Amino acid sequence: MWPRDLAAPNVDELEVSLFGSGRGEAVLVHVGGGKWLAVDSCRDPESRAPISLQYLDALGVDVGTNLFTVVATHFDTDHVLGISDIFRRAQSACAYISAAELEEPLFRAMATARARRLRIPDTGFGEYAALFDIVADRSPPQARGAGPELISAKTLLFNRPAAGSVPPATVFALSPSSSTQRLRVEDVRSFLATPLGQRKAQVRQSPNDRSVTLCACFGALSVLLGGDLETKNDPSRGWSAAVSAFGELRLAPPAAILKVPHHGSANAHSDEVWTKVLARDPVSLVAPFSPQLPTASDIARLKKLSSAVFVCSPHTADATLKRDPAVERGIREVTGRRLRARRTRMGHIRLRARAEDARPTRVDCYGAAREV
Amino acid sequence: MTVATSDCPIRTIGTDQGSAINTAEDGDAAEHLAVDGPAPAPQNMAAPQMWDTWDLADEPEPPPTSDLRALDSSRLQPRLAIVPPVASAVRTRLSILQEFEGVVVAVDEAIGTFEAELIDLTQDACVENATFPIRDVSPSDRHLLSEGAIFRWVIGYASGRGGQIIRQSIVRFARLPGWRQRDVDAIEAAAERRYREYVAARSGRSERR
Numbered sequence: 244m245w246p247r248d249l250a251a252p253n254v255d256e257l258e259v260s261l262f263g264s265g266r267g268e269a270v271l272v273h274v275g276g277g278k279w280l281a282v283d284s285c286r287d288p289e290s291r292a293p294i295s296l297q298y299l300d301a302l303g304v305d306v307g308t309n310l311f312t313v314v315a316t317h318f319d320t321d322h323v324l325g326i327s328d329i330f331r332r333a334q335s336a337c338a339y340i341s342a343a344e345l346e347e348p349l350f351r352a353m354a355t356a357r358a359r360r361l362r363i364p365d366t367g368f369g370e371y372a373a374l375f376d377i378v379a380d381r382s383p384p385q386a387r388g389a390g391p392e393l394i395s396a397k398t399l400l401f402n403r404p405a406a407g408s409v410p411p412a413t414v415f416a417l418s419p420s421s422s423t424q425r426l427r428v429e430d431v432r433s434f435l436a437t438p439l440g441q442r443k444a445q446v447r448q449s450p451n452d453r454s455v456t457l458c459a460c461f462g463a464l465s466v467l468l469g470g471d472l473e474t475k476n477d478p479s480r481g482w483s484a485a486v487s488a489f490g491e492l493r494l495a496p497p498a499a500i501l502k503v504p505h506h507g508s509a510n511a512h513s514d515e516v517w518t519k520v521l522a523r524d525p526v527s528l529v530a531p532f533s534p535q536l537p538t539a540s541d542i543a544r545l546k547k548l549s550s551a552v553f554v555c556s557p558h559t560a561d562a563t564l565k566r567d568p569a570v571e572r573g574i575r576e577v578t579g580r581r582l583r584a585r586r587t588r589m590g591h592i593r594l595r596a597r598a599e600d601a602r603p604t605r606v607d608c609y610g611a612a613r614e615v
Numbered sequence: 616m617t618v619a620t621s622d623c624p625i626r627t628i629g630t631d632q633g634s635a636i637n638t639a640e641d642g643d644a645a646e647h648l649a650v651d652g653p654a655p656a657p658q659n660m661a662a663p664q665m666w667d668t669w670d671l672a673d674e675p676e677p678p679p680t681s682d683l684r685a686l687d688s689s690r691l692q693p694r695l696a697i698v699p700p701v702a703s704a705v706r707t708r709l710s711i712l713q714e715f716e717g718v719v720v721a722v723d724e725a726i727g728t729f730e731a732e733l734i735d736l737t738q739d740a741c742v743e744n745a746t747f748p749i750r751d752v753s754p755s756d757r758h759l760l761s762e763g764a765i766f767r768w769v770i771g772y773a774s775g776r777g778g779q780i781i782r783q784s785i786v787r788f789a790r791l792p793g794w795r796q797r798d799v800d801a802i803e804a805a806a807e808r809r810y811r812e813y814v815a816a817r818s819g820r821s822e823r824r
Contacts, residue, residue, distance in 0.1 A: 266742075345813075347806075347810050350806040350807070350809050350810040350813070351802075351803065351806040353806070353809070354802045354803070354805045354806035354809065355802055355806075357805075358798070358802050375809070382816075385816065385819055386816050386819065386820060387812065387816065388809065388811075388812025388813045388815060388816040389813065389816035389817055389819075389820055390813055390816075433761070433762060433763055434763065436798070436799045436802050436803075437799060443761075443763035443764055443765065444718040444763045444764075444765055445763065562741075564735070564738075564741070564743070566713065566738075567712055567713070569712060569770075569772070569782060570712045570713040570770050572782070573712070573713070573770040573782055573784055574713075574745075574770065576784070577747065577748075577751060577784050578745045578746055578747060579746070582733065582743040582744070582745050583743060583744050584741045584742070584743045585741070585742045585743065585744065586741075587741070587742065
């Protein structure tokens with residue numbers, strides 16, 4: 244997907260990379276000084292390796308020492324598959340998960356995932372269980388059970404003052420808020436083991452107001468990583484609460500780069516975000532959830548509000564695979580039509596800018612990614 | 616690979632000439648239909664691995680008709696002497712042409728269909744979407760049909776004793792016959808232990824801070 248002469252960003256450069264395959268997304272942020280932050284994870288459909296690791300390896304980054312934080316915004320499978328592989332390689336990193344998810348039912352779901360050996364699909368609970376194991380391996384005996392660090396609104400993940408040519412950088416969380424409803428047994432019950440039960444995949448999604456959102460400030464530039472956070476009627480939850488946290492933290496400057504929340508869906512749109520958190524005409528990056536999101540109207544809304552909109556893996560027409568004619572007849576007789584193969588083609592959007600720039604100065608699109 | 620289909624939901628979808636000849640309510644499926652109310656949970660199942668039930672190559676072959684005729688007819692019930700014990704389509708082996716592993720993503724009882732995502736196990740790992748009629752699920756599996764349920768869909772040719780080639784489709788839901796109450800208790804105990812360790816480690820960490 245990448246050219247051979249791929250070069251790592253300079254120590255005084257910000258980089259935001261968004262990867263998406265249509266059913267998975269991952270973000271990497273270079274906060275200067277050779278240090279990287281990984282948010283979520285998805286696997287390359289071909290190699291099955293986490294795409295973030297593949298990219299860092301292609302850049303020649305020493306993941307063991309330079310990837311300082313791994314964040315799982317929430318446990319949905321389109322956000323966390325492969326995140327334990329990233330954390331395992333990032334020997335010096337700290338792993339974070341949403342404070343609203345780390346409740347007793349999560350342990351039951353993790354234990355169930357561990358007891359099941361599902362071939363497809365992988366589960367977010369299994370990834371979380373692996374994160375716990377890695378933390379235990381790296382911890383002193385008295386802290387082995389502590390698990391990943393927890394994120395809630397206003398958690399500081401990174402703070403570095405200016406040092407030589409390396410500009411100052413901070414990374415704060417804006418959600419989940421303290422009012423967010425925490426994980427309940429009902430949220431995971433369909434996945435939990437029951438006597439004489441059956442193997443089940445993780446289909447139900449975590450309520451999106453539990454998603455972590457981050458704001459990374461780098462010199463004169465800020466980046467808003469929207470996770471899957473949605474708007475809620477309750478001002479103490481969802482985007483309203485995240486906007487309040489942004490105001491209370493007095494973060495500046497307004498964000499000129501937006502990782503659009505929840506695949507661009509209308510229920511993740513908040514006017515407050517566009518007026519109080521984002522700069523005018525930001526650059527918007529979208530990771531689709533094919534084939535549902537974003538819709539054409541979502542793209543039209545984003546284009547109206549942004550200077551440019553980039554999409555990792557635009558929807559493509561469903562493909563039909565060639566099969567034995569007898570199989571094709573059999574499929575049609577059962578389902579009434581040919582099967583539609585969902586094309587999952589990885590795309591990568593990369594933005595780079597120097598600390599003194601107010602906007603990203605260079606955008607590169609790799610694989611399926613393109614401007615819309 | 617061959618699979619015996621004696622306890623599987625079968626949809627016979629055509630002969631080698633492509634003409635449909637019958638539907639899922641054949642043979643053993645018809646036996647399940649005779650049960651009132653929801654299908655019973657598999658209380659007395661042995662504990663094979665998830666998909667072991669597909670490979671029943673060691674199952675003894677039913678005796679051929681000529682052997683039946685050779686038996687002492689006085690020891691046979693009259694019906695056994697007259698007709699084959701099960702519809703011939705059921706007592707056949709299936710040469711698999713295509714296998715999918717599927718995950719149910721939505722069930723619409725009103726329309727009588729369920730949506731699924733399929734992974735092609737035969738040739739490619741891409742994800743495909745399909746809508747299935749619920750009637751294609753054996754009554755003994757219907758209680759397993761729910762969001763997240765994993766199933767296997769097999770299309771193949773069955774060859775009957777007379778050499779008749781029949782194209783068949785089988786939808787079979789995964790079970791956990793090896794999980795009993797004690798297994799679930801063990802999982803819950805492990806979860807509880809990890810949660811207690813977590814709480815203790817967290818409180819210790821906050822004290823140290």
